[in-house]
Amino acid sequence: MGIMSFLRNRMGLILVIVIGLALFAFIAGEVIQFGGSFFRDDATTIGVIGKEKISYDDFNQKYEKNADQAKQQFGGNMSPQIVNYIQENTWNQIVSRTILTNEMSKLNLVVGADEAKSLISGPNPHPQIVQAFTNPQTGQLDRAQLNNVLSNVSNAKDGDQMKAQWSEFVNGIIESKKAEKYVSLVTNGLYVNSLEAKDDYEAKNKLANFKYVSLDYASLPDNKVTISDDDYQEYYNENKHLFKNKQELRSFEYVAFNGAPSKEDSLAIKAQVEKLAQEFKSTNNDSLFVQVNADTKAPLTYHKKGQLDPALDSVMFNAANGFVYGPYSADGSYKIAKLIDGRTGPDSVKASHILISAAGGPEKALAKADSLKKLIEGGRSFEELAKTFSEDKGSAEKGGSLGTFGRGAMVPVFEEAAFNGSKGQLKVVTSQFGVHLIRIEDQKGSSKVVKVAVVDKQIASSRKTQDAAYGKASAFLSKVNENNFDAQAKSAGAKVIPVNDVNGLAAALPGLDNARDLVRWIFKAEQGDVSEQVFTVGNQYVVARVTQVKPEGTLSLDLVKTQIEPMVRNRVKAKQLTQKLQSALNGSTTIAQVAQKAGGKLAPAQNIVFANPVIPGLGLEYKVIGSVFGSQPGKLSKPVEGQMGVYVYSVDGFVKPAPLTNTVKEKEQIAQQLAQRSQGALFEALKDKANVKDYRAKFL
CATH class of the missing domain: 3.10.50 (Chitinase A; domain 3)
Known part of the structure; x- marks a missing residue:
């Protein structure tokens, strides 16, 4: 099939490697038309990365170039979940590439001509080359196929689509190598000293044995606790860093009237x-x-x-x-x-073929195939003719051999000819790839096969069913407003379904598989607004109301009050429980006495390590375990506010590990873990610095 065939067959893999399968369904929304040129420019901007604007056209161009190949990867049809995943993957790829390109430009990082050549055809080519040109039968790099592609690219004229595709593939490899150099500059600057290695070793191997008494938060009924505004404010102020919203989120509730088939x-x-x-x-x-x-x-x-x-x-x-x-x-x-x-019929077939392109017309291709068939029947070598005339260069180099394959491996018309012929027979068939001259080399196995024709009719809703559901939704819409949504839903016998923290690019929602139109409206509406139309989502007819808007940036106390209420309540309980344990500590000399006075149960904790701060039967307790490893044996602790309750403990003792003898190995392990974490942390730091603005919700 030639170089174009190779690129067509492998481009799905190539594009996955280079840009992460950049595909999603672009549906341009209603873009506001501004008067000034500055605003007109913003109206086509899908995102801003640092000072660089990413236009809708540039973004869409990447989609157009890769859509067909990505669709082939998913069999032509993709669910909203897959589309959403690929959309996010595409955006992240563009953001990371733009950010890294800017950073690499500042450092003047380059890949020289000799280095680039070595990445493509050197003794140890780039992993993307190895993956793209691996022979599926041997699992090894197919140098002959690689050299054939390089030769065809070299001989191609400027402007040839094949040459442009190959250039993009190679540029991707070069950019990947530059990014690798940039990351290496960062990771090679990381250092782990001997003291860090020793601390890490002790954190994993030093054992603590202690006894504790705890008063669980659940032991104090919620109705016995009053939370004040000051309690909320105090917790919010101390944990404000946890409430930073990276993107705008919205919550809504909806009522759906089912129009599924009756x-x-x-x-x-x-x-x-x-x-x-x-x-x-x-x-x-x-x-x-x-x-x-x-x-x-x-x-x-x-x-x-x-x-x-x-x-x-x-x-x-x-x-x-x-x-x-x-x-x-x-x-x-x-x-x-x-x-x-x-x-x-046979279970598998070994066959060869000569592929003739139908670009000049199917009649010419069939005539050429018939001529080649007569030459072979007259004694000419099938293998030599395949090398000369076959458009499928991958098999042509092997004399046209396709190897052995089972049912379902080839397109139906090819399979029909190969499995229903006889050994040595020559057949001419036409597929979407062109005209094939097939030679059946061998047939193996024997089992019964059947050809079955199937006629299917999807069970779909009738117009009557759809109209009835839509009528109910319209009647509900005509009566509902911001203040009576719940009451009208109850009157209509419908359930109000809440959906929290939706981002502007969401496609699939709880109970709604493809709801892009609904999400677009949600992000245009104001808090409290009820939809002005009935949205059709599959078989559901939906009316929605926006309940909350969480803007990008640090969220206010009012927006997180419901979210933090359980933690604030536990903190208020902790104050009461702490007083109770403090009273039990007064005059006590042993942990058993504290447990008896406080009415708590005394429990042992054995062989606890600092690196895994878990109290058996309770779970993670960072503050408690951290406090334990900073205590002296035999002393009663002060009350410690934990995750599950308030604790008082007494350390029985520590079991120190054997001295660290191999500091180098320990340092290497820590450095490796640090390097792995640093790559993600590096990108997040660069992303924050670049001040990325994402406006995709306006376009998708």
């Missing part, structure tokens, strides 16, 4: 399929019947046992040709299936 709808589809079943039995053109009547236009191919729907797998291998099964329900559809043919 029982009557399902029976109507079933009746339709039953009628088709009678026609299916008498038709003489099964393939055409499927194409005309089926919702899913699947090609007719032979299948082994286990490859059909379970309902068919149990009947078709014992039925006679022409047998029609169904209607049966599967995958949200009613289906009927007809056994076209049953035979014994």
Whole structure:
């Protein structure tokens, strides 16, 4: 298939490596038209990274270039969740590349010509080259294929699409190498000294044994605690750094009226399929019947046992040709299936082919294939002709050999020819790739296979069902306002569903799989607004109300008050429990006496390490364990406010580990962990410094 075929077949992999499968569905929203040129420019800006504006057109250009390849990776159809994931991945890639490019430019980091050449074709090429040119049969780098591509690129004319694609691939590798150098500059500057190694060793190996008494927060009923505004403010002030919002988030609630297929709808589809079943039995053109009547236009191919729907797998291998099964329900559809043919066929085939491009017209390609067939039948070498004429250069170098493959590995028309022919036979078939001259080298195994035609009709809602659900939603919308949303929902017999902290790019929401239109409205509305329309989300008809807006930046106390209430309540409880334990400490000389006075249970904790601050049966208790390792044995502690309650403890003793003998190894382990963490921390620091602004919600 030549260099274009290689790039077409491998570009999915290449683009995944270079830009992280940059695909998402761009649906341009209503962009406000501003008068001044400055505002017109902002109206097309999808993001700002430092001082660099990323325009919608630039972003969309990347999408257009990679959409087809990415869709192939996902079989053509992608769920909203996958689209959202790829969208986020694409944005992160652009942000990281822009930031790193700016930083590398400041340092004048370069990859020289000789280094670039070595990355592509040197003794140890870049991992992306190795991955892109690995022979799937041997698992090794295919140097011949790589050299063939390099030769074709070198001979290509300027402006050739193939040359541009290859240049982009290579530039990606060079940029990746520059980024690697930049990260190395940072990680090579990290240092772990001997004291840090010793501290880390002791944190993992020094053991503490102690006894403690705790008064759990749950032991004090919530109704016995009064939380004041000062309590909220105090907690908020101390933990304000935890309430920094990296992006605007919104919460809303909605009511959905279900328009899913009714029982009557399902029976109507079933009746339709039953009628088709009678026609299916008498038709003489099964393939055409499927194409005309089926919702899913699947090609007719032979299948082994286990490859059909379970309902068919149990009947078709014992039925006679022409047998029609169904209607049966599967995958949200009613289906009927007809056994076209049953035979014994090979399990695998070894074949070779010569691919002729149909770019000049299918008639010319077929004529050329027939001519080559006659030459081979007259004694010419198939292998030599494949090397000369085949557009599939990957197999051409092997004399056209495709190796051995099983059913389902090739396109249907190719598989039909290879599996239903005989050893040594030459066949000419046409696929979406062009015209193939196939030689069947060998056929192995033997098992029964069947060709089954399936006609399916999706169980969908009727217009009557949809209109009824939409009518209920419209009636609800006509009565609802900001203040009576809950009351009107109750009157309509509908459940109000809350959805919290949605970002502007969300597509899938709880109970709503594809809700982009709804999310766009939510981020245009004001807090308290009720939607002015009924949103159609799948089979659901939705009316929504915005309940909260959390802006980017540090959130106010009012916005986090509900969120922090449990922690604030525990802090208020801690004050009461601390007083109780402090009273128990007065006059006590042992931890057992404290437990008896406080009415708590005395518990031991054995072999606790600082690096894993867990009290068995309770969970993580950072403050308590940290305090333990800073205490002297035999002394009663002061009350310590923990995660689960308030504690008083007494250390029985510490078990020190053997002296650290290999400081170098310990330092290397810590340095390796530090280097791994530093890469993510480095990017986050650069991202914060760049002051990234994300306006994608206006466009997507």
